[in-house]
Amino acid sequence: MLVDVRPVSRLRGKDPVDVTAALGPAVEALCASAVDLSRVSLVCDWIQYRSSFREVADYRPVLAPWRGGAEAEGAGTGLEPQPEPPAEATLEIAIDLRRCADTDLRAAVTGLLDEHADPGSSTRVPLEPWVTGRHSCIWGFNALYWQALSHWEQATGREYEQALPGGESDARNVAAVRELILEIFKTWDDLDARSALPPELYVVELGVGNGNQARTWLDEFVELSRAHSRDYYRRLHYIMCDYSPHVLGRALKAVAHHGDHVSTLVVDATRPAVSLGFLRGKAFLVYVSNVYDNLPSDEVACIGGHTYQVEVRAFLPGADAARIAQRFSAPPQRVAELADKLLRLGPELLCEAMPQHFGGTGQAVAFWREVWAALRLQERYRPLRALDLYQVTPDLNGELLRSQLESHGDIRVHVSNGALGSFAGTLPLLHPFGRLLCHDLFVDDVRRYHSGFFGPGKYDGSVVNWVNGPLLRHIGGRAGFDVRISPFTARPSSNIKTLTAAVRE
Ligand SMILES: C[S@@+](CC[C@H](N)C(=O)[O-])C[C@H]1O[C@@H](n2cnc3c(N)ncnc32)[C@H](O)[C@@H]1O
Structure with missing residues (x-):
């Protein structure tokens, strides 16, 4: 044993x-x-x-x-x-x-x-068949959380930011934001001196949340731009991207005073090029905070010299399913079907469609919260036949996992499929002097998987998985980028780290 x-x-x-x-x-x-x-x-x-x-x-x-x-x-x-x-x-x-x-x-x-x-x-009540981690319905719950955020926050009386490490987004840290903007000004000054600065200055933010970090960034930008004598603000286009129209609407209100300098776009952060292809080679900054850790991920493992995919199956423990069923006047065997309907319809339409179970949106939200609180993942390891047959993203196969799985004995690691897709799809959008900056929970050395647990965990109604940093470094390096993961300077003790990627000099 x-x-x-x-x-x-x-x-x-x-x-x-x-x-x-x-x-x-x-x-x-x-x-x-x-x-x-x-x-x-x-x-x-x-x-x-x-x-x-x-x-x-x-x-x-x-x-x-x-x-x-x-x-x-x-x-x-x-x-x-x-x-x-x-x-x-x-x-x-x-x-x-x-x-x-x-x-x-x-x-x-x-x-x-x-x-x-x-x-x-x-007695477990399964909510889905066995699937790989990134295809689990937990990601449907995660998306629902961002699509119907106000309903959830109203019910809990808490804003989502309070669940983040440190109680608020590090992207709101003014000192870090000012330092970043001044570095960008320096790049622009150099380009301007060579008459190589384009007339439009694009900044993209992926995964905008409540817009507080966009507001911090833009407000500081205006102030520094004024002091800097060149009128960069006039040329600035800040594009806020998210997959949740609800979140985008809310974030836009937070930056309304920046008028036409800001626009919003519905973007799947795991495939940014689909909607942002028009920016290819033009973005001076792509800004991402606390988003990569919120994107779907598989896990893979090496056990006794063999490689495995971790398969999961979401379920409710029997006692929880019975309690929830009783509260919402349904037989226990129908709870999985009601949860599936919730994911398809959202809480507002769910109560319209099933008034016999949900007397109003509040009741549907209560059902959502109860199911989410009780939801667990059963796991099993399925052998992987060959790494190159495992599709990590549409463009990357499992070969990139080989050194992590074959050089460290028994190990279980995140594949960070969503983050890898996002990262690889974002790099081509960068201007040759642009950068990707990302504050997030990164595992910066694969050996840390031997001695720590890095998700998935629950932050209120959303999912958190730390990101496999060395995989991003590998992909970026292969594409000619210098990728660094360093402590977040404004709060070095924090688990949050800063990843930067820029074309290798
Ligand atoms: C934890 S919040 C972070 C918000 C903000 N950047 C911050 O630091 O507070 C995650 C954000 O990413 C968005 N998001 C999650 N998955 C996404 C996806 N696949 N595509 C686009 N946006 C996504 C959510 O809607 C939410 O706005």
């Missing part, structure tokens, strides 16, 4: 975790069961998020290679018909060390092993 304790930094210091006390009951439960102990591993994480998709303990089958045909590999989309699961090679028992002190782990693990031995006895 293998025991893998990942949060090693918590094993020493002021308030160390008592791993023995935590794991003893889990090992006892395993020993008392009929499971083949030589094929079990006990994997311990520290899930730092107050709300996450994990139970305190769960099991994750590691599937044996499937010999039934190529389609059985899932081909990375997660949308193909699901073949019968192949046999299981080994079994992972996953434990959250942060919460296990309050749980009877022996009973929990015994229950899990019983369920594993007899899947028909499971």
Whole structure:
């Protein structure tokens, strides 16, 4: 039996975790069961998020290679018909060390092993079939959150920014914004001196939220532009992009005093070139904060020398499904269907379509919040036949994961599919003297995956996954860009880091 304790930094210091006390009951439960102990591993994480998709303990089958045909590999989309699961090679028992002190782990693990031995006895209510992480319905919930943000915020009495690290967006930090603008002025002055400055000066922001960071940036720009004697503000076009028209409308109000200098565009940040192709080679700054960590991601793993895709299946624990069903006058087996309708219609139309369950928008929002709070992800590992057959984005295949998966022993990493698509699609938009600047949660060294948990977690109604920084560096380097990930200078202790990409000199 293998025991893998990942949060090693918590094993020493002021308030160390008592791993023995935590794991003893889990090992006892395993020993008392009929499971083949030589094929079990006990994997311990520290899930730092107050709300996450994990139970305190769960099991994750590691599937044996499937010999039934190529389609059985899932081909990375997660949308193909699901073949019968192949046999299981080994079994992972996953434990959250942060919460296990309050749980009877022996009973929990015994229950899990019983369920594993007899899947028909499971009380979980699945919300979807097995899919890869980026195709899970959690991303439908994430999109709904941004599409119907005001309803959610009204119900919770909290603005989304309060859930971000530090309680507000770092993109609002005035000192950092001024430093950035002055650096851009310097580039423009140099180009102007060579009569090479274009008449239109484009700045793009992807994922604008409430528009507070755009307002900070534009207000500081006006002030610095005035002091700088050249009238760069007159030539400035600030394009706010988001996939949520609701968010764009709200952000536009925050910068209304900048009039025609600002425009909005509905853009899928994972494929920016689709709507922003007209800017190819023209953007002096593409500004992205707290967005990459909010884009869909798969996870892949190397276990015992083999590569696997992490498959997930969203579910509601039986007791939660029963409680929610009772509150909204539905039989428990219909909760999954109501959740699906919510994702398709949004809360306003849902209550119009199903007045027998939801008396008004408030009730539909209450249903949404209850389902989201209870939602968990079951996981299993499906063997990947070949990395080059795994499509990371429409233009990138899994070969780029090879060195991360083959050089660090057993490891599980984020693929950051959405962030990679966004990053690779943004670089061509940059002016040769332009830059991409991104404040976000980056894992800057792949070895950190050995000792930390980096998502997915829940921020209110949205999803957060740290971004696999070395993959972005690799893609940028290949395209001729210098990519740096450094501490956020205005708050160096923060987990937020700053990524910059500019054409290599
Ligand atoms: C956490 S907020 C960050 C907002 C702001 N940049 C900040 O720092 O406060 C994430 C933003 O990204 C947007 N977003 C998420 N996924 C997106 C996608 N695929 N395409 C475009 N925008 C997206 C959301 O609508 C939201 O406005």
